[in-house]
Amino acid sequence: MQHLPNDTIDVLLDQFGQIESVIGDPNFPTAMDAWGGNDTVTATIGQPEAEVTIFGDDNTTLHGLSRGGNDTLTVNFNYGWNEALVVGDAQAMIDDARGGNDTINVEADSLYTNVHAFGDVAGDMSGNARGGSDTITGAVGWRSYDNVYAGDAGGSMSGTAQGGNDTLEIGVNTREGSANASGDAIGSIGGDAHGGNDNITITFGGDIVMTGGFAYGDSATSLTDNAQGGDDILTLKADGPDTLQLTHPTLYGDAPTMSGNAQGGNDILTGTVTSDFLYGDAKVYAPAAPGSITGGRDILDGGGGDDQLSGGGNSDTFVFNAGSGNDLITDFDQGNTAVGSTMTEHDLIDVQDYGFADWTALSSLISDNAAGDAVIHLSASDTITLDGVQAANLHATDFLI
Numbered sequence: 001m002q003h004l005p006n007d008t009i010d011v012l013l014d015q016f017g018q019i020e021s022v023i024g025d026p027n028f029p030t031a032m033d034a035w036g037g038n039d040t041v042t043a044t045i046g047q048p049e050a051e052v053t054i055f056g057d058d059n060t061t062l063h064g065l066s067r068g069g070n071d072t073l074t075v076n077f078n079y080g081w082n083e084a085l086v087v088g089d090a091q092a093m094i095d096d097a098r099g100g101n102d103t104i105n106v107e108a109d110s111l112y113t114n115v116h117a118f119g120d121v122a123g124d125m126s127g128n129a130r131g132g133s134d135t136i137t138g139a140v141g142w143r144s145y146d147n148v149y150a151g152d153a154g155g156s157m158s159g160t161a162q163g164g165n166d167t168l169e170i171g172v173n174t175r176e177g178s179a180n181a182s183g184d185a186i187g188s189i190g191g192d193a194h195g196g197n198d199n200i201t202i203t204f205g206g207d208i209v210m211t212g213g214f215a216y217g218d219s220a221t222s223l224t225d226n227a228q229g230g231d232d233i234l235t236l237k238a239d240g241p242d243t244l245q246l247t248h249p250t251l252y253g254d255a256p257t258m259s260g261n262a263q264g265g266n267d268i269l270t271g272t273v274t275s276d277f278l279y280g281d282a283k284v285y286a287p288a289a290p291g292s293i294t295g296g297r298d299i300l301d302g303g304g305g306d307d308q309l310s311g312g313g314n315s316d317t318f319v320f321n322a323g324s325g326n327d328l329i330t331d332f333d334q335g336n337t338a339v340g341s342t343m344t345e346h347d348l349i350d351v352q353d354y355g356f357a358d359w360t361a362l363s364s365l366i367s368d369n370a371a372g373d374a375v376i377h378l379s380a381s382d383t384i385t386l387d388g389v390q391a392a393n394l395h396a397t398d399f400l401i
């Protein structure tokens, strides 16, 4: 196994419109197995229209038993109107190639600046490729709407590819801008590929107006074939009290769409004071046969604001704390039915924070609305509406009191 050198590379983009490409291990040997060096690359941008591309190993496909190094890749943004593509390892990985464990810091909080950052590859992972355990720290600047982060692949995952266990921390500290963050892939996860167990946090600043934050535990596109989602932790946070957004921040425990025989992981989704949409598994289901899609056992907590919560298939837990707002559960005990499964599920509503004495006390606060849906009146300002469920069909066993 050839080991490539550990390099330290500093690049300054101090010209208007300057375009630079930095490769940690240039001429990575693709005809044989090799191990990339542990490189430290720092790019500093000081002029508008400058663009930088960084690969921790090389802009090529890692084959065989090749392995990416453990790289530290940083871009310092000091102006605006800039672009960056930062990739922990390579363009693609096949065979038994493995990505390194990389640290990527792209806090692009300057205006009109967009970053794409991927922990392992800019393109696809196929064969039996495995992603590393990467840490990506990002921030979105004013009027920056094309910020995309993935723990593993900018493209798709197929074969028996396996995503790494990654950590993504993204700040949206701007009045206008948005971020998309996936624990594994931006494209679809298909074949027999698996997502890793990732931890994604999106933090909003206190004065957001036209901002968006979208997190996907596994894929920003879909889980299809026999793909399996990982067990992910997705969290929205807000720094300030004046949050108002026109785009609902949205968390998907696995992916927007699940099809074929896809299986969701057991995910933990936590919203914030904004009006969030939380999907334990997916928003859209296209099973190969009735019941072929399996949901995960997810935990959903919308936080404050008026949230829309969908657990998806399998038995999920919905958590409500004092100040939870007026929330809607779209599929209480109905997630399996949505994919054509006859398996019963038993979702739970956790209202322990409200301190009700017993089921008698809680049940007296549940009644049907004009549409015939059960509404649980937790307090003068907090309610839970259960779409498609009547009050008469709720029991003590549906709650954690």
Ligand SMILES: [Ca+2]
Pocket (backbone or CB within 6 Å): 068, 088, 089, 099, 100, 101, 102, 119, 120, 131, 132, 133, 134
């Ligand atoms: Ca990596």
Ligand SMILES: [Ca+2]
Pocket (backbone or CB within 6 Å): 131, 151, 152, 163, 164, 165, 166, 183, 184, 195, 196, 197, 198
């Ligand atoms: Ca991952």
Ligand SMILES: [Ca+2]
Pocket (backbone or CB within 6 Å): 195, 217, 218, 229, 230, 231, 232, 253, 254, 264, 265, 266, 267
């Ligand atoms: Ca997941």
Ligand SMILES: [Ca+2]
Pocket (backbone or CB within 6 Å): 264, 280, 281, 295, 296, 297, 298, 311, 312, 313, 314, 315, 316, 335
């Ligand atoms: Ca679920």
